[in-house]
Amino acid sequence: GLLEASRALGVVALDARHCVMWSNAKAGELLVPKGAGPVACQSFTDFIGAAGIGSETFRQRLENALRTDETETLSIRRDEDSIRIHIDAPVNGTRLLYLVSTTSELPSAESQSIRHDPLTGLGNRLVYDDIVSAWSAASDASRLAVLTMDLDRFKVVNDTMGIAAGDELLRLVARRLQSVTRGDDVLIRLSGDEFVIIQCSGSQPEGAESAARRAIEILSRPFLMKGQQIHIGASVGIALLSAGEDPQDLLKHSSLGLYAAKGAGGGTFRFFEPALEHRAVAQREMEAALRSAIARRELSLVYQPQVEMETGQVRGFEALVRWERPGRGMVSPIEFIPLAEQIGEIHAIGEWVLRRACEQAMTWPASVMVGVNVSPIQFRNERFPLLVEEVLASTGLPPERLELEITEGVLMDDSDRVIEMLWALRDMGISIAMDDFGTGYSSLSYLNSFPFSKLKIDQAFVRCEQTPRIKKLVASILRLGESMEMRTLAEGVETREQYEELQANGCSQAQGYLISRPMPASDIDTFLQTHSSGARLEQ
Structure with a gap:
């Protein structure tokens, strides 16, 4: 698939000073088959020079290419083949280099585009996977934090102003978030109104908390669109990387933090903690049990009388739904009715x-x-x-x-x-x-x-x-x-x-x-x- 194809590429991410932020194992394998690949904070051109890769002319061309904002492809001759380096345009101060042997097919413009969100120009999930995979193998993995956020009232804009207005709002959100990311931070758009900040440096958890506060604050300011002030806001979930952690697990953890932040009313942030995962498992179990209860007719009704205060005559009864969950006892409607609304079963109930x-x-x-x-x-x-x-x-x-x-x-x-x-x-x-x-x-x-x-x-x-x-x-x-x-x-x-x-x-x-x-x-x-x-x- 596309994800496997992307991992077959060597990928190096450089900051605005052309220093290595991270690289995947394939990059080291292509550049230095029998040695150590580039390390974080090292100048990429210094690494190339110290490793004796390419001629002086090549290294000068590489330096010149990195000084511009244009995409360019360079080649390094080797004994049996050559390596091509595709230098992508910088996004938010971060530049990605894709390396491939000429015995493989150089990534086409189409395959490059799958790594970027066409609406905002930000990197997408493939870029996220590469960054987190590289950091997960690093000795200082705990310096990386992932902040997952989504917009609190984006659907209202889409529904009332149209999809085109929603797209424009997403572009404006991306620009604002770019303005508050720092240093080596990388901004990703996952899908819809969901964005991710990968914080690659700084002291944790203080750095992630500071980034979350900046993002929430700047997105709480009104957006001016079509002469109207639009108020949205954002919620943020934060997860800190552990050595060897899978990128998808880290994203799941930050998403659980996001759900907790939204559950607290939105406009705030929450760090992932194991209790959130236990809660998510319990909710999935309750979802399955509720669907089963509907199918098996485990729900029942009770009735509470309503009386005329003057005469005491019974005017009517309010029907109240009850659920006795097998092996668990009575489940409060305060718990299962919102869940039914969330999973789409409220219509059947x-x-x-x-x-x-x-x-x-x-x-x-x-x-x-x-x-x-x-x-x-x-x-x-x-x-x-x-x-x-x-x-x-x-x-x-x-x-x-x-x-x-x-x-x-x-x-x-x-x-x-x-x-x-x-x-x-x-x-x-x-x-x-x-x-x-x-x-x-x-x-x-x-x-x-x-x-x-x-x-x-x-x-x-x-x-x-x-x-x-x-x-x-x-x-x-x-x-x-x-x-x-x-x-x-x-x-x-x-x-x-x-x-x-x-x-x-x-x-x-x-x-x-x-x-x-x-x-x-x-x-x-x-x-x-x-x-x-x-x-x-x-x-």
Whole structure:
């Protein structure tokens, strides 16, 4: 393949002073078959002279070629053949020399181009492999660090401004990163919006941390494109090379650091540590287990009642998905729902939950509704309203008995399209509730534009210490809901005091352990019979 072909070449990397940064074993084999190849920090022309390679004329031509920014090919005569040296144009102060025997085919322009990213002119993964392979065999391997980074909001630019704008942004990013790399550092573009800085010198880990901070800082500054200021930012993962380490393992480690940085909210850096690898293995195992759980129908639903605060009458039940993992016990939805969103299984889970909840709700009294949570990812499927319509038709559940609960994250994803989808659902007669209100991107404009019939006050506001400030905040949310003719429901109600204060402030409905813990569908009939004259609050 191309990678094997590239490793058959002798490769030497020179810095701006024409000193050797690194070289692969093939280069030494071609230049000095029975001696030592070039070493780091040694002038390449001095090495050529000391080894007696080529004539004085050749060495002068080599020196002259290195002083220009042009590509050039030189030849050294030997007894049985000659060596050709292709001198590439410098990139960010680094120059690559490719060596090949004339008994082999000299790399063509096409084969040279496979080592560089055509969009930015930076080296690519093949260059990365050569550099790290050479350093891995060196006695001072621990001086090398790899920083893998990607852009935090690049997809938004691609989606809203077009691919051409995205390409231009990548070129601008490459230039900025080149401006903050130091000395012998090499900048690589791996793919998409992923870049790598190979730090070939400096004290570690301080040098890598400093480089990461410079990269994050300069990419946090706005880019001016088409008269607009574009804000992106970057996250960075760092791994330090160990002697003999495989280049791909090092890249995997820095990528794990990158995932940890993005998991911390982005705009920061994280060093690789073994715990990250253990976590990645555990996540892969959970991914496989979740896919299996969906196929084997290991998921189940429980239902938590919602009551009218004034009368205690059961208004409906919220369907909550549960997963009991064989041999591991219950897995929290906080763990597996984000994972399902990440690996693309949320659509299958969401459809199953919707269908199963509607089927089971058909066995309840006609006055009792069922609430189903919908992930923001599900709204990226433009056919979602049609799916809901089909489920209602096949189960026979009247649309007036279904309430879809969405989080505020839905509102930030192509709001015009989402508004259209929500109105289509509302026009069917379905109720729309905003879940966890007050914890995300709430604004009056959203409430005015979207067809909400209910605001669910997040349990964080109910369970936390009821300071005067929190009480005023909750009261203002309740007044807001009333002024917009929306029902309000408080989640996480656990004490009579909470219940009574919320009721006094005009809250419509309540849900929480004070009323009941979530229950399996088989317990709902008994619960409804016991609470037919109004919910009895738990002691």
